[in-house]
Amino acid sequence: MKMSIKHRLYLAFLAATGLVVVSMFLITKFSFERSLLRYVNTMEQERLVRLETLLKEAYLQHRSWDFLHGNRRLWKHLLMISRHENIPFATRHEFPKRGPEPAPPGFRPRKRAAPPMHQTFDWRVSLLDGEKRPIHASPTPVDKILFRPISVENRIIGYLGLTPPVFIIDDHQRRFAQEQRRSMIFLSLFVAAAVALLSLPLSRRMVKRLTNLAEATHGLTAGRYDIRVDEAGGDELGQLARDFNSLARALENNEASRRRWVADISHELRTPLAILRGEIEAVQDGVRPLSEQTLETLHGEVMRLERLVGDLYELSLSDIGALQYRKSAMDLAEVLRHTTEAHRAEFDDKGIGLHMRGIATSLPFQGDAERLSQLFSNLLKNTLRYTDPGGKLEISAEMTKTTIQLNFMDSAPGVPEASLPRLFDRLYRVENSRSRQHGGAGLGLALCRNIVEAHNGTIEARPSPLGGLWIAIILPLNG
Incomplete structure (x- = not known):
């Protein structure tokens, strides 16, 4: 059984959170215990200083360590009173005169687990005389204990050392450490539970956006190009949704263009074919005689079909990149003059x-002379086809350090500004009936754009100052 992406995200969130929580718990526990041990060690060092003071005072009274040799009771008494601060010296060497107070009737002391004796302060402290002979030594080897000298009247009389604690044995400190561990465990469990509760709706929300994108993609592959998804969010999924909508709009426009292209091509081919069929059937039925005029009409329609098919073929070759361009050093002005004279x-x-203005001089250029001649020929034919008789066409050239700009400006009639950006679309006509009357199929300017773009240039349609159309071509010198 395959696991859904929602459950995978949910488990990934939980696994990451669990790893973080366990790591934080272990690091915090380790850091807390080390800090607590350092605190205990600091407190014991202060107790060791108080014990050193007691030993100095006792030594000054007896002038030797004989009073402490073998006197375990006195040593324990000194260790006991070293726990407290600001104890009068008079009470420091007084031993209890009696035992502990009797317990009240019925009192039963609570049993506590005794800490390991080798870990108590009393067992870890060691006292050596001035010759480093043990007076009271701990079980720890002497060479592993860091001793501090005891000086009286600028004379070292002994050495006092303490083995650092390995773990906490004091009841209060252990209870405090346990409370802290319980608090950390509770906090870790609370964080894990909160993340588990929040991860499920978060993963569901993320997966919902992915599911919507998947469903929209399936619809797109099925041909529903009008489908769109919600673009809310500034994250990667939001950007993906915006890219998807852009793709859907592009596919929708391409599909509309394809349908319009097929319809326009069918219409363009049907018109001359219908004329040819009508003429041929009229001759066959004897309605019209097979005269020279009839043959000329049939020939004209065949030539029109040939031009249309030829334009379509060249345009298709240009679209797939199969239209060959043989670029070489040439004079653009000479090509333009030759095409114009033709x-x-x-x-x-x-x-x-x-x-023509500015064409008399040389215009050095790197390009395909044959294709550029075809470009100029299409623009000249466009003017011949649509410009009113008695009008004019002005061709000018401007050369800079990096580009050559060619301007073709003719007289009326003009083109509405709303139609200017679409003039280079295939089979686009500003006015269908008028264009068909003049024999245009709307492919010449589309092919012009492909030739200009193949030379890394730009072509643009603008309103002409003469009242007609202005075609501006900008070509880089290196083609």
Whole structure:
């Protein structure tokens, strides 16, 4: 059985939290016990200083350590009173005259576990005389104890040492340590429980966003390009949702363009085919004679089909990157002049003036002369097709250190500004009936854009100062 991502996230949150909680508990426990041992050691060092003071005073009274040799009772008494501070000297060497007070009737003392004797302060303290002979020694080897000298009247009379404690044996200190451990355990369990409760809705919320994206992706693959997801959130999932919506919009636009492209191509092909069929059927039925005029009409429609299919073929090659470009050093002005002269007779027949500025000089360029000639030819044909008779076309060139800008500005009629950005779309017409009447299929400018972009340039349509269309082309010198 596969585990869902929601449960995986939930277990990951719990595992990470458990690891952090256990690590914090162990680190805190270790740090607390070490700090408590340091505190106990500090307190014992202070007690050791008080014991040293008592031993100095006792030594000054007896002028030797003979009073303490073998006197275990006196040694225990000194150790006992060293626990307290500010005890008058008169009471420091007084021994109890009687035993402990009798317990009240019926009193039963509570039994306590006795701490290990070798860990008590009394067993860990050692006293040596001036010759480092033991007076009262602990079980710990002498070479492992750090001794401090006892000086009287600038003379070392002995050495007092204490073995550091290994663990806590005092009842109060152990109870305090146990309370702290219980508090840490309770806090750790509380944090783990809180994370367990919060992780489930958090993982469910995160997985819900992923589930919505998965469902939307399935819908997208099924062709539902209008599907969208919620873009709320500034995290990675929010960015992923925004990217998904952008992809969905792009696919929706591409699908709409594809459908429009198929419809437009079908329409463009159907018109000349319908004319050809009508003419041929009229000849077959004897409605029209097979005259030279009829053959010329059929030939014109066939040529129109050939141009349309040729434009479609070149455009498709350009889209897939199969349209070859042979770039070399060339003179862009010479290519432009040669292409313009090839169409000058057509301009004269239609009565459209053709003027050139800045083309007389050389324009060195790195590009494909054949494709650039095709670019200029398409722009000239576009002017011939749509500019009113008696109008004019001005072609100018401006050269900078890095670019060459070519301007094709013709006279009326103009193009609405709302249509300017779409002029380079395939099969787009500003006015379908007028364009069809002039024989345009809306592919020439689309092919012009592909040729310009293949030379790393830009092409833009603007309103012409002459009242028509202004095509601005900017080409980098290195092509």
